[in-house]
Amino acid sequence: MTLVIDIGNTRIKWGSARSGELGATGNALHIESMDSAMDSLFSASPETVDDVLVSNVMGEAAASELAERLNDRYAVKPRYVATAAEGFGVRCSYADPAQLGVDRWVAMIAAYRLAGGAVCVIDAGTAVTFDAVDPAGRHLGGLIFAGPRIIAAALDRGTEQIGATAAAPARPQGLELLGTETDAAVGHGAMLGLAAALDAAVTAVSAELGAAPMVLLTGGDAAPVRAWLETKAELRPDLVLEGLAFMAGHGG
DSSP, X not given: OEEEEEEOSSEEEEEEEETTEEEEEEEEEOXXXXXXXXXXXXXXXXXXXXXXXXXXXXXHHHHHHHHHHHHHHHSOOOEEOOOOSEETTEEOOOSSGGGSOHHHHHHHHHHHHHHTSOEEEEEESSEXXXXXXXXXXXXXXXXXXXXXXXXXXXXXXXSSSOXXXXXXXXXXXXXXXXXXXXXXXXHHHHHHHHHHHHHHHHHHHHHHHTSOOEEEEESTTHHHHHHHOSSOOEEOXXXXXXXXHHHHHTTO
8 A cells, every 4th residue: 555645835635545546535734833744644544554655845854754754653765756857648848847846746647647638737725836738748837826815914914904814715796806895805806816817827728729628626725716716627635646646556
């Protein structure tokens, strides 16, 4: 059995994988305590693990702690995925593939497999990323946005009398889109601007390809972002774990 782990900017996600398919999953916030999140991971992990495949965007400290705990629990060493120029049918557009976040790379591999052709991947978390892959597996490039929480927090820090504002969970209809108090004005503005930009990106890709790609949406804020999109998007909350499971089952 393979244990697949995604160490993101705010959460650790994990799952079991067999024959390239993802099984049971779990997750824990690490933004306040990496130790506590690791405790949650290992309390939920299976008794026996033969292999561990990891996507990590949190750097060497998180990698070292995970390696130590895996050695103590299973006497196995984790294998860390790195973005490559080409792999599993997908070709990276970056001149230096190492500059493309490994979570984006793994999500694209999973998405291309699921779509069986052209696909756009939106990962809505602390930051919101957008990547497009054409029918032949060529990565067309991507975009990185501040997430709605970051936008609202930036306004709180950079202006007077706004205060902390939560992102709106659903898109209002008609003129209710316009806020009649500061919280709504900021929250709606953050989500509307992000959703409009994502819709425009999908439209640009569709025009270039001559057909609408599948759009897959993942990340902690995926559900509220989808509620604001005009583009039809399928929720895949564990897309990075799905990619890791596929890679583990196919020589990754």
